[in-house]
Ligand code: FES
């Protein structure tokens with residue numbers, strides 16, 4: 001589908017604009033400029049290095065690769081070094097990874113800010129990191145040719161050595177550093193990248209580089225950071241979003257052994273102690289009087305009511321192809337056509353990362369150091385500098401490993417990092433603020449609650465003639481620094497992602513958006529963002545239309561995607577992989593959903609079993625994905641499994657409810673998540689389209705809910721339009 | 735002062751008797767491999783062995799483990815040689831963010847010690863208390879089976 005409206009909403013354009021709006025230092029990231037910095041001859045305590053922006057080779061031939069994307073389970077610390085290692089022909093065991101510092105040469109190559117998100121770590125690094133590797137290799141080849149006084153054309157590289165093909169002699173990269181310095185060898189302006197047919201590392205399964213420290217308990221997450229004199233704090237926050245401290249009585253808290261200080265901060269009252277347990281007990285002993293503010297009456301039930309009303313009214317037009325109204329007029333009255341209407345409802349969701357939020361801050365008069373598991377360090381740094389009245393250069397962010405993130409740690413307001421700075425400000429010691437699970441669950445950064453209403457028309461031939469969708473839910477971008485870049489004509493691109501610009505040919509297709517007021521919790525990107533709700537609504541409704549038309553859901557999608565070859569190929573692969581259409585037992589169902597998300601194309605088939613007393617077990621999920629070139633297929637399969645599990649929790653049990661301004665859920669007993677016994681067999685097929693790498697981390701979360709509920713319909717004839725399933729009396733088979 | 739053996743070493747701990755073992759390990763002994771995930775025995779991140787039995791250290795007060803043998807993730811390898819379960823975790827590329835994995839490994843070791851060849855149902859039962867938000871369950875299952883039947 002295409003018309004001018006879509007053009008204003010394509011992701012890539014927003015993405016470019018975002019870079020420009022946010023400072024845009026490196027939009028259009030010019031690699032040669034990065035690489036022509038101080039390339040050789042930097043002397044550190046360990047001796048001279050061959051160093052450029054991303055690569056540091058030491059005399060002993062060890063190689064550090066600076067990675068400018070967070071490692072939060074996504075595998076960036078493995079996949080990104082693979083790009084360098086491929087072009088530079090490194091010995092994998094010589095590689096270590098360092099988080100790249102918060103300076104502009106490390107900002108996101110497409111977006112011009114230091115961020116990990118949008119499933120872009122590999123895609124945005126694909127050019128820059130391979131070039132960095134290839135240019136470094138060219139320098140080493142030149143150095144060896146000078147050293148041996150031989151023509152460079154006879155030289156090659158392998159496993160960290162330059163090799164002379166004529167006689168087999170070789171030189172370690174580290175041993176060429178002196179020659180590079182002596183001759184002041186500079187990186188070439190441009191360089192040939194490897195022919196993919198010659199790849200030895202890219203495209204081959206590679207185990208994670210960070211696994212050894214993670215199976216031995218040695219990996220340092222934010223919560224594990226240790227510093228001399230470090231204190232631990234917990235913060236008592238308002239039970240209602242936006243509530244303020246009226247007064248507090250710390251006398252009993254201060255009696256708890258180990259409590260050193262109680263202070264008010266903007267988020268509440270902080271109890272600073274020698275250790276976590278004292279801080280926690282001190283907090284329990286606090287007495288705080290709150291001014292609950294205007295949100296004390298807030299409830300999710302009221303949000304649903306309001307949004308249901310909204311989707312009955314015209315919204316802002318996000319996409320308008322053909323003439324929906326004319327189609328309904330033309331076909332609507334004919335006897336053999338059918339009009340279907342459905343409303344889909346999705347709740348607020350917490351990210352519930354395994355590691356609750358935390359951060360460490362050390363604030364001195366003229367500088368501030370922060371240790372944080374963050375996805376968005378340039379934003380954190382800017383906000384910290386603003387808050388402390390320091391220059392950005394005086395704020396140093398050490399990015400730690402993070403125990404999951406799923407979007408939560410890319411905070412538009414730097415919330416948990418800035419809070420630690422605020423608690424540590426004015427103290428002579430560094431402070432680690434740890435959120436309890438309850439703090440984290442009730443923290444108020446959620447996937448926004450959404451209501452979608454769709455009206456569709458199928459003609460007598462079973463062709464979808466019209467699709468009219470309205471969505472209502474809070475905008476993530478509105479009222480943030482990203483508003484200008486990510487909103488056009490009042491429409492948030494993230495709210496609509498997944499219901500506009502989909503690879504289905506429907507002649508008359510209109511999508512409208514309502515952005516209700518942003519009150520209460522702060523809506524935030526949550527793995528797959530808009531696709532988490534649009535994917536459910538869109539793919540459920542497609543199934544409903546298929547049923548109304550008496551058509552097979554796979555066959556219908558195959559027809560709709562005829563003009564979209566990559567999506568079509570994915571569906572064809574799926575039909576074969578699962579032997580679509582094969583008979584199944586009475587208590588079993590099969591459901592299909594497909595998506596274009598984060599530049600990738602994917603389909604999922606869920607096979608489920610149900611019992612008469614409404615227990616459900618997902619036996620198997622097959623996922624076919626075309627994510628461009630799969631740099632690390634082992635990692636891609638892991639992310640697909642991961643995304644499916646994450647989405648299954650949301651479909652089955654995930655829900656944050658608010659009553660009288662207070663979040664009902666608090667911990668894993670009342671926000672249940674998927675566990676081992678619920679795990680389906682996940683089978684992944686990667687379609688190799690030869691395209692450049694596209695997103696992998698988020699796409700698999702997008703289709704799974706609809707695949708499950710479509711399977712449920714197949715098994716039972718019951719259509720679930722409101723998530724989570726547990727509220728419809730369904731539960732995981734025990 | 736409470737006496738405690740952790741990974742074979744005797745410690746005299748000075749901490750309030752109600753301090754959960756988890757925070758004794760992390761804040762007093764600086765053994766940070768054992769993780770805080772929920773604090774109410776719901777997630778399994780804090781799993782350690784006490785006298786050989788898997789225990790959620792977040793709800794085990796210091797007083798309750800006085801004089802006992804505690805094994806943490808830091809104590810399961812023999813020097814440089816990883817425990818077979820850790821080794822299997824590497825071979826099957828189980829970890830993602832890794833935050834839950836200390837607890838997963840401690841639960842898996844305990845399972846295999848009492849049942850060297852568990853069925854799928856027995857794996858489900860033994861591992862149901864350990865949440866992984868990254869969804870590594872499939873590879874955990876494979877790794878456990880690999881150790882069970884090498
Ligand atoms: S932290 Fe102990 S079970 Fe979750």
Ligand code: FES
Pocket residue numbers: 073354403404829830831832833834835865866867868869870
């Ligand atoms: S690996 Fe991230 S929670 Fe399990």
